[in-house]
Amino acid sequence: DGGITQSPKYLFRKEGQNVTLSCEQNLNHDAMYWYRQDPGQGLRLIYYSQIVNDFQKGDIAEGYSVSREKKESFPLTVTSAQKNPTAFYLCASTKGTVDTAEAFFGQGTRLTVV
Amino acid sequence: QKEVEQNSGPLSVPEGAIASLNCTYSDRGSQSFFWYRQYSGKSPELIMFIYSNGDKEDGRFTAQLNKASQYVSLLIRDSQPSDSATYLCAVSTSNTGKLIFGQGTTLQVKP
Numbered sequence: 030d031g032g033i034t035q036s037p038k039y040l041f042r043k044e045g046q047n048v049t050l051s052c053e054q055n056l057n058h059d060a061m062y063w064y065r066q067d068p069g070q071g072l073r074l075i076y077y078s079q080i081v082n083d084f085q086k087g088d089i090a091e092g093y094s095v096s097r098e099k100k101e102s103f104p105l106t107v108t109s110a111q112k113n114p115t116a117f118y119l120c121a122s123t124k125g126t127v128d129t130a131e132a133f134f135g136q137g138t139r140l141t142v143v
Numbered sequence: 144q145k146e147v148e149q150n151s152g153p154l155s156v157p158e159g160a161i162a163s164l165n166c167t168y169s170d171r172g173s174q175s176f177f178w179y180r181q182y183s184g185k186s187p188e189l190i191m192f193i194y195s196n197g198d199k200e201d202g203r204f205t206a207q208l209n210k211a212s213q214y215v216s217l218l219i220r221d222s223q224p225s226d227s228a229t230y231l232c233a234v235s236t237s238n239t240g241k242l243i244f245g246q247g248t249t250l251q252v253k254p
Contacts, residue, residue, distance in 0.1 A: 062241070062242075064244075069151070069246070069247075070246055070247075071147075071149075071231055071244035071245050071246040071247050072187070072231070072233075072242075072244040073244075074241060074242075074243075077241060087241070119186055119187070131177070131189055131192060132177075132189070132233075132242055133189070134186040134187050134188070135186060136185070136186050137185070137186045
């Protein structure tokens with residue numbers, strides 16, 4: 030079955046440590062996105078990529094980095110520069126980048142700073 | 144002003160009633176509008192999308208769009224306890240496919 034797989038489901042980070050969240054899709058979708066969700070809040074865009082080897086900052090990119098070396102994969106690194114990383118991270122993909130593209134989400138990674 | 148605004152609720156309705164969820168947006172150039180349902184601790188799932196002014200019905204769900212008023216709503220008929228969740232309104236405002244989300248409305252359907 031096609032879908033988006035995020036791993037791990039739960040992740041614990043120590044202060045000052047970089048961690049990488051995985052996102053893989055087998056939907057043959059062109060565009061991929063990373064969102065962050067805090068309790069009681071909507072989703073905020075971190076980074077997005079429309080094609081391989083290209084990506085753009087979203088609204089809250091500071092303290093995060095991404096790569097898009099393969100169409101199927103869009104990993105997110107939470108760096109030590111991100112001062113408040115505890116949140117629910119969601120990866121999404123769309124077939125194209127036109128306005129009518131529906132976004133499909135992975136199951137999310139819950140990151141906690143310990 | 145937030146780009147996409149929703150009343151956070153909670154909105155409480157009795158089982159079998161109609162639940163009405165509302166969303167306003169600020170960008171008049173917005174073209175596509177989506178409603179996602181999110182259960183606690185889970186990822187959002189798409190339940191409706193609408194691109195044209197008017198109503199769009201899918202089973203118990205009806206999406207309504209009024210671009211002149213910059214307003215989109217979701218009606219849930221015959222509400223069930225399983226409909227209890229947070230409903231996120233999302234608006235696509237450019238050809239990047241980026242979605243701008245509201246903060247979500249929590250719906251509680253009481254048996």
